Amino acid sequence: MRFVAVIVAALAFAGTASAACPTVADLEGKFICPTCKTTLDQSDAPAARRIKAYLAERVEACASEEQIEDELVAQFGPAVLAAPPREGFHWLAWLLPLAGLLGAAGVISVLVWRWSRSRPQLATADSNGRRELDPELERRLDRELARFDSD
Amino acid sequence: MAGRLKLGAQVLALALVTGLFVLLVWKLASQDEGASRKLERGERPMAPAFALDRLDKPGKLELAAYRGRPVIVNFWASWCVPCKEEAPVLESVWSRHRDQGLVVLGVDINDLRSDARRFARENNMSYPLGFDGIGETSTDYGLTGVPETFFVARSGRLVCERIQAGVHLDENRDRFDECVQEVLSA
Numbered sequence: 129m130r131f132v133a134v135i136v137a138a139l140a141f142a143g144t145a146s147a148a149c150p151t152v153a154d155l156e157g158k159f160i161c162p163t164c165k166t167t168l169d170q171s172d173a174p175a176a177r178r179i180k181a182y183l184a185e186r187v188e189a190c191a192s193e194e195q196i197e198d199e200l201v202a203q204f205g206p207a208v209l210a211a212p213p214r215e216g217f218h219w220l221a222w223l224l225p226l227a228g229l230l231g232a233a234g235v236i237s238v239l240v241w242r243w244s245r246s247r248p249q250l251a252t253a254d255s256n257g258r259r260e261l262d263p264e265l266e267r268r269l270d271r272e273l274a275r276f277d278s279d
Numbered sequence: 280m281a282g283r284l285k286l287g288a289q290v291l292a293l294a295l296v297t298g299l300f301v302l303l304v305w306k307l308a309s310q311d312e313g314a315s316r317k318l319e320r321g322e323r324p325m326a327p328a329f330a331l332d333r334l335d336k337p338g339k340l341e342l343a344a345y346r347g348r349p350v351i352v353n354f355w356a357s358w359c360v361p362c363k364e365e366a367p368v369l370e371s372v373w374s375r376h377r378d379q380g381l382v383v384l385g386v387d388i389n390d391l392r393s394d395a396r397r398f399a400r401e402n403n404m405s406y407p408l409g410f411d412g413i414g415e416t417s418t419d420y421g422l423t424g425v426p427e428t429f430f431v432a433r434s435g436r437l438v439c440e441r442i443q444a445g446v447h448l449d450e451n452r453d454r455f456d457e458c459v460q461e462v463l464s465a
Binding site: 182238 | 284288356357358359389390391392394412413414424
């Protein structure tokens with residue numbers, strides 16, 4: 129019984145530790161190589177290799193992602209981040225594309241609504257909500273059905 | 280109503296395109312080509328100023344503090360192999376011409392501070408060293424990589440030419456010595 133409790137505790141501890149410690153693979157896409165301006169995972173430049181080694185050292189020491197981010201920003205400035213930080217003026221970089229998407233969706237919605245309203249109506253609803261055919265279409269339908277019956 | 284909506288959308292789209300175009304023109308016009316391009320055209324531009332954290336001791340490394348003295352500005356990084364090879368040459372030039380007022384300033388760019396300190400210690404770099412992790416000075420000077428070396432006359436203007444790649448290399452060594460003489464006499 130005690131053995132099981134020890135295993136459960138060890139597993140719980142391992143789970144907590146792995147959740148707190150990021151992996152190098154997690155981090156490589158989040159930082160930019162200062163010389164080639166691509167993310168570290170896409171770069172094999174000497175500066176990128178050195179920063180990857182630094183990430184490995186910090187991950188080994190179980191530093192948090194925020195801690196590593198702060199350290200790299202202190203060394204290389206905010207340009208080292210692949211995505212702008214969510215603070216102050218940098219919010220614009222997050223909000224403008226969203227605003228653009230919403231605006232485009234709004235324009236498309238209005239255009240689609242207007243287009244659907246401007247189409248010629250083949251059927252109209254009566255006071256009971258039943259659909260009534262256009263009289264011309266109704267006459268044609270009657271003719272066709274009569275011809276079908278006579279065949 | 281529909282016509283007004285359409286006209287509004289067109290005006291908005293036109294304003295957006297015009298705004299982006301103006302932004303592009305402004306960016307191109309305000310983009311500094313870097314001091315090295317002017318130097319290549321035969322001009323003698325003022326050396327871009329910098330004030331960086333020192334690597335070798337506390338405080339700032341300011342180019343302006345050396346006005347009136349001939350200065351060699353060498354850009355390097357710890358991950359750069361030729362930088363390691365040229366360091367003894369710069370160290371030797373500094374100790375040889377110190378009495379004549381010559382200063383060698385090492386600017387470490389795009390680097391980790393701890394790596395740079397280790398590199399300086401291992402390579403016995405005793406001349407003043409500044410740290411520019413972001414690499415702002417590299418844009419001002421128009422660097423294409425490291426190492427690169429510039430010569431700043433007593434007037435604060437860049438002279439001779441920039442030396443790309445290591446100053447220890449056979450193809451650069453004579454030119455480097457000529458530039459050292461030129462900056463000493465300028």
